[in-house]
Amino acid sequence: MGASYCITANWDLIHQAVLLFGIEFDATTSKMINRTENITILIIDDDESMCDACVQTYVKSGYIVDIAGDGISGMQKVKDINPDLVLVDLKMPGISGMVVLEEIKKIDPEIVTIVITGYASIDSAIESMKKGAYDFLPKPFTPEELRLITKRALEKRRLTIESNRLLQEKNEMREGFISMVSHQLRTPLVAVQQYFEVILGGMAGEVNDEQREMLERSKIRIDQLIYLIKDWLNLSKIDANRIVKKLASVNITSIFTNIFNLMQTIAKEKNITLKMDIPENLPTISADKETLEQAFLNLVDNGIKYGNYGGSLFVGAKEKNGYIEVSISDNGIGIPEDKLPFIFEQFYQVEFKSDSTGLGLSIVKRIMDAHSATIKVTSKPEKGSTFTVLLPKSEEEK
Ligand SMILES: Nc1ncnc2c1ncn2[C@@H]1O[C@H](COP(=O)(O)OP(=O)(O)O)[C@@H](O)[C@H]1O
Ligand SMILES: [Mg+2]
Structure with a gap:
């Protein structure tokens, strides 16, 4: 019932x-x-x-x-x-x-x-x-x-x-894989690098000239690998979607003040003067500050690295057609015209340099793309190079 x-x-x-x-x-x-x-x-x-x-x-x-x-x-x-x-x-x-x-x-x-x-x-x-x-x-x-x-x-x-979920999962897996691999590669390399320093410093006994030369060359190769892992990790970390989500109003002067502070010592080693001329009332831009700072740091780093001893590096910014134009100029070695189309490609170097990876400008390009910004370069061998970036103004400036 x-x-x-x-x-x-x-x-x-x-x-x-x-x-x-x-x-x-x-x-x-x-x-x-x-x-x-x-x-x-x-x-x-x-x-x-x-x-x-x-x-x-x-x-x-x-x-x-x-x-x-x-x-x-x-x-x-x-x-x-x-x-x-x-x-x-x-x-x-x-x-x-x-x-x-x-x-x-x-x-x-x-x-x-x-x-x-x-x-x-x-x-x-x-x-x-x-x-x-x-x-x-x-x-x-x-x-x-x-x-x-x-x-x-x-x-x-x-x-x-x-x-979107699959894409996120894929990105997380990729990021996890890359950071795991780079960590696994970096740790032993740093250990080897330290051994080289100990041996080259004479702390493990006498080193003759021939041995020293070989060890120094080996150390340079290890340093190079460590740079490569660092840049590769930076490149793979750039996530356009995450950058777009973190866009906020950013002041260009504060970005370059940080960068100049960081680069002062390296610039001094080459007796390169860092100059900045940015108007005080320049409108803010729409950016993910930390990531954009990394891109500009790469450009300043190149300006110093490929600059001549006693030269100078100049950063200027102005408003142009509703955008903010930032230019970074050096009076260094310059880039031959026929090489210019390739410099933003991964691993491309005009000339091999042991402390370079050829990844810096591809990192810059990716970061600028994620900011809907454009980047151009003009350069003359022996005269210098100018990298010009056009960035959108922040919402509150429109
Ligand atoms: N300011 C510059 N002056 C002269 N050459 C440059 C400059 N910036 C970049 N280059 C050239 O472009 C190449 C690619 O630059 P980048 O991607 O930053 O890699 P890296 O600096 O690690 O070599 C460099 O190897 C160099 O030949
Ligand atoms: Mg570089």
Whole structure:
């Protein structure tokens, strides 16, 4: 004998349950339906009957739905409930649907958006897709059309999330592998390097001239390998996605002040003067400071390394066509014209140098690419080289 229950439906509570837990009360069977997928959809539209119609279609399909009547409250809800999909009306009082689309992309680029509007035109469709909308649904539309476009959009979201996850996993594995290998290589090399120093310092007994020469050459090869591992590790660590996520307002002067402090001793050894002329009121740039500093450090390092004894290195910066142009000039050995196209390639060296790896400029190029910056070089043998970087200004300067 089975027990029987009397269930009285409290619609308010059920609505709350639908929103919060994806649980719906089915009146015909008197059973709670627990949604398996828990997909949340937010509708941002000032047209109440439109919202109602969409909510009904969505609830029937088993989605958790929430609504907002304007852009501002819509964006707040995006932050609060973190929906999977947002339906955005283009024409609303207050801020427009286009702005809402842009903001949603900034809050979470994985949220998929569909634009709905009564003012369907090719132009607004193209414009909204440019702002990151997945698709466009002109009013009026049938529940079936809404269901279909939603299903496709959610499938697109699922695939994006999956591929982002795989990409991240791949990057983590690659990074882990590279740092493990470089650590394994570096540790014994550093030990060997220390032995060389002990032997060459005469602490392990007398070393004759022939032995000394051989040991010194061997030590240089070991030093080279250690440089190579360091640069290779730096190169492989550059992750454009991470740089883009860390972009902030950065002051160019503070970057070069740090670099000059670091390089002062090396510059003095070659009697090279480091000069900087950056206007005080220069707008800030949009950068990941630590990484960009590494790129500029490589350029200053080259300027000193390939500079002549007693020469100078000059850093200038100015605003140009809405960008910030930074130039690093030396009056050193210069680069022959036919070699210029290759210098940003990995491992390329115009002339072999034992303390070089040919990786510095490829690191610079990658970092600049991640900052949406361009880099150019002009150079004349025996006269010197100028590397010019064009960087975007920070958001607050626009
Ligand atoms: N300021 C410079 N002056 C002259 N040659 C340069 C300069 N910067 C780079 N080069 C040339 O470009 C090559 C590649 O530079 P880079 O990638 O930094 O590697 P590395 O400095 O380790 O050799 C260098 O080997 C050098 O021949
Ligand atoms: Mg270099």
